[in-house]
Amino acid sequence: MNPRVEAPITTATSEPREKWCPACKAYTAVAFDVHALFPTGLTWLGTFTVCELCDDPSDQEDTRV
Ligand SMILES: [Zn+2]
Numbered sequence: 001m002n003p004r005v006e007a008p009i010t011t012a013t014s015e016p017r018e019k020w021c022p023a024c025k026a027y028t029a030v031a032f033d034v035h036a037l038f039p040t041g042l043t044w045l046g047t048f049t050v051c052e053l054c055d056d057p058s059d060q061e062d063t064r065v
Pocket of ligand 1: 023
């Protein structure tokens with residue numbers, strides 16, 4: 001019943017902070033740092049930016065030209 005976990009990696013995210021979205025021209029985006037806790041220590045994976053408007057999967061428009 002329990003799915004087997006091959007390599008359990010604990011990830012930790014920082015507090016999201018407001019970020020300027022150049023597409024929305026507003027502070028609608030948030031940025032946060034993602035760290036992964038490996039047996040060797042804490043590794044910084046990167047900073048991710050998500051805009052609540054641009055990256056909203058429930059409101060995606062196909063704007064292909
Ligand atoms: Zn945006």
